[in-house]
Amino acid sequence: MLTETMILSFGGQGGVTAARILALAAVSGGKYAQAIPHFGAERRGSLVRSYLRLSDKPIRRHSSIKKADLLAVFAEKILRIVDVNELLRDNRQIILNTKNEDIKNKTGVKCYCIDAAGIALNLNLVAAGWPIVNTAMTGAMARSLNLSIDSVVNAIKQTFSGKLAEVNAKAAEIAYREVRLCETF
Amino acid sequence: MRTLLTGNYAVAEAVKLSRARVIAAYPITPQTTIVEKLAEMVEKKEIDAEFIRVESEHSALAAVYGSAVAGLRSFTATSSHGLLYMYEMVWWVANARVPLVMAVVTRTIGPPWNIHTDHTDLLTMRDSGWIISMAENVQEAFDLTVQGFRISEEAGLPFTVGMDAFQLSHTAEVVDLPSQQDVDAWLPERRQPYRIEPEDPVTVGCIGPNEYTAKLRCNMAREMEKAKELVNRVDEEFGKSFGRRYGGLVEEYRLEDADYAVVMTGAWSGDAKDAIDMLRKEKLRVGMLRLRYFRPFPQKELRKLLEEKEVLVVDRDFSMGHMGILGIEVSSAIGDITNVIAGIGGVDVGVDDFKMMFRKFADKKLRKIEWWPEEMFL
Structure with a gap:
């Protein structure tokens, strides 16, 4: 079965790397995967979409994802500028980086919350003044994508080296444990 | 080894495994990460090659022209405006009958400035005398690069690997990466019609009698014709060693019993195949003939495989x-x-586009030349 995920992030938050880490995790488990960056030039600070396809069979299509099964939103602010209903299929989920578990979810979409920025700040994962939320987000997304946390941790260790790999892997592990369904619909 | 690579990194790995000795390139999006990766490999001494930094694409192709006629396996890559800037050298290399491989990551020609894919840039090479191939996915881009060295060196014609900007160049997919040992066993030592050596000087490309040019172009045309069989043979032999065969000049997809045949090339062929599978479930007998090579052109295959079918070219x-x-x-x-x-x-x-497009074609609702999607061009 083909699962299509869209990652909405601000350029510089590591949405593309998150897609790659999750694709690597899936491939190590024998699946097929495709990680597609936002097509275009560098866009630090502006909204970017990255795509992730996972499947049991080889993936042939190469176009962008118009409607996703899973939407990962790397910053709460993004909800103010996009209509998530337009980006999601029927049987759908959002994973949202927010410190506010009481977020008023008016979208009618099943929404999982994770304080990825808080996890990153606690681990001192900061670059150019921004908390590095992408690895925590991969941990939070792993459950919805049926990926083991071990495979995600291994993919992170293939992507980074040394101390950086350890800290990022830790962020993913914490997020995997702490991701929660938002109760307020 | 089963791994995850972008199209650009896969091509860089193929160049490394093919033991290219000289790489020259000028960066241009979306090709840049191919030669960036190769430069890194040279720097880390993972590949025994010289990387020549140049001030333009014209010089990039001129540099590998020189290294290739001197007898070294050589590679360059470009896109769009870069290809146009080196266009004069495209013809020098072709008429010099020099084997080398170039990747063209297809990108729209501006203005307006645009870095995304269409196929116009690659097809400007049409009449020059290069063998022109086009990949559907990252694995095929890798495979065509390795095969390109062999085909180019056997035919005495330069070879280009086309692949779509971003859809392949920057998309990471599963790739089966062969070992160095397996590629060494498959890819013979470099051969070429002639080489320039200090002890045995020859002149290449100087002025000559008009008949000289005419004979040269005729010989190239004959060699290009022979390359059809070569491409098919190399595809088969590659399949024997690595387990992947694509069909040679063309790939057939659910074509045999099709009433409607779609002809296309490049990364979006995969999307069209998914659409074909869906339409087949709705009892529409549609299939695809995918052009893997644009030069030499597979007239014979087209005539045979598309006989008595309604044909849509995208x-x-x-x-x-x-x-x-x-x-x-x-x-x-x-x-x-x-x-x-x-x-x-x-x-x-x-x-979804292809599904609608093929359905409309079967329902005879497309014009002879139809710009898609219609509502964009009202």
């Missing part, structure tokens, strides 16, 4: 004052076709 390019370039080419082989022009300037065309 172009990601257009020849002003006429029709899509593949449309022109396919009509020259089989006559009447319908031609859709889509995805120009990188406009995203996916599975």
Whole structure:
């Protein structure tokens, strides 16, 4: 079965790397995967979409994802500028980086919350003044994508080296444990 | 080894495993990360090659022209405006009958400035005397690069690997990466019609009698004709060693019993195959003939495989004052076709588009030349 995920992030938050880490995790488990960056030039600070396809069979299509099964939103602010209903299929989920578990979810979409920025700040994962939320987000997304946390941790260790790999892997592990369904619909 | 690679990194790995000795390139999006990766490999001494930094694409191709006639396996890569800037050298290399491989990551020609895929840039090489191939996925881009060295060196003609900007160049997919040992066993030592050596000087490309040019072009045409069999043979032999065969000049997909045949090339062929599977479930007998090579052109295969089928050619390019370039080419082989022009300037065309497009074609609701999607061009 083909699962299509869209990652909405601000350029510089590591949405593309998150897609790659999750694709690597899936491939190590024998699946097929495709990680597609936002097509275009560098866009630090502006909204970017990255795509992730996972499947049991080889993936042939190469176009962008118009409607996703899973939407990962790397910053709460993004909800103010996009209509998530337009980006999601029927049987759908959002994973949202927010410190506010009481977020008023008016979208009618099943929404999982994770304080990825808080996890990153606690681990001192900061670059150019921004908390590095992408690895925590991969941990939070792993459950919805049926990926083991071990495979995600291994993919992170293939992507980074040394101390950086350890800290990022830790962020993913914490997020995997702490991701929660938002109760307020 | 089963791994995850972008199209650009896969091509860089193929160049490394093919033991290229000289790489020269000038960066241009979306090709840049191919040569960036190769530069890194040279720096880390993972590949025994010289990387020549140049001030333009014209010089990039001129540099590998020189290294290739001197007898070294050589590689360069470019896109769009870079290809146009080196266009003069494209012809020098072709007429010098020099084997080398170039990757062209297809990118729209501006203005307006645009870095996304269409196929116009690659197809400007049409008449020059290069063998021109086009990949559907990252694995095929890898495979064509390795095969390109062998085909180019056997035919005495330069070889280009085309692949779509971003859809392949920057998309990470599963790739089966062979070992160095396996590639060494498959890819013979470099051979070429002649080489320039200090002890045995020859002149290349100087002025000569007109008959000299005429004979040269005729010989190239004959060699290009022979390359058809070579491409098919190399595809088979590659399949024996690595387990992947694509069909040679063309790939057939659910074509045999099809009433409707779609002819296209590049990364979006995968989307079209998914659409074909869906339409087959709705009892529409549609199939695909995918052009893997544009030069040499597979007239014989087209005539045989498309006989008695309704043919739709989908172009990601257009020849002003006429029709899509593949449309022109396919009509020259089989006559009447319908031609859709889509995805120009990188406009995203996916599975749903193809499903609707092929259905409309079967229902005879497409014009002879149809710009897709219709509502964009009202």
